[in-house]
Amino acid sequence: MSHLPVDHPLRGLYRGLTIVTGAASIAFGATALATTSGNGFTDPEGEKVWGLMAANPAAGVLWIVVGAIAVLAALAGRNIDAKVNSVLGPVLWVVGTIGLCLIRGENNFLAWSVTNVCVMYLLGTLWFTAALYSGVSGSQPVSRPEAAGRVAEEALGAAK
Helix, strand or coil: CCCCCCCCCCHHHHHHHHHHHHHHHHHHHHHHHHHCCCCCCCCCCCEEECCCEEECHHHHHHHHHHHHHHHHHHHHCCCHHHHHHHHHHHHHHHHHHHHHHHCCCCCCCCCCCHHHHHHHHHHHHHHHHHHHHCCCCCCCCCCCCHHHHHHHHHHHHHHC
16 A cells, blocks of 8 residues: 555554553453453353453453464564554454443353453554554665665766
């Protein structure tokens, strides 16, 4: 997509935020699995984890998988993170909306609350924003994109 920024100066920040929030998702999922190990896998009640969000073992697995995908993509870099996050962000919005629809019913198989949905929306938005600004061109050194312009100017000057 030519209209998205490439080699944005804040791409490192967005990759870092993706890694940190992905690691937090993995940690939350692992804590949820440990805390709710005696419950049924899709127990609609769940238990509070970290004092914030309700979870059951199924939710713990979901958080671990989502966090691992985000962290691995961000560590891989080379536009893989931009492509993965551009899909992962909207998927989290859809999953959050489905969770919001199921909160009050007995089909709440992830034991979610409104807090869980808000966190899912925030992560989806953060990761989708990271996708917009973490693309790299690959045609010039990522560490010094301004050098490519200077080299091109010198080449044009020498050709005259």
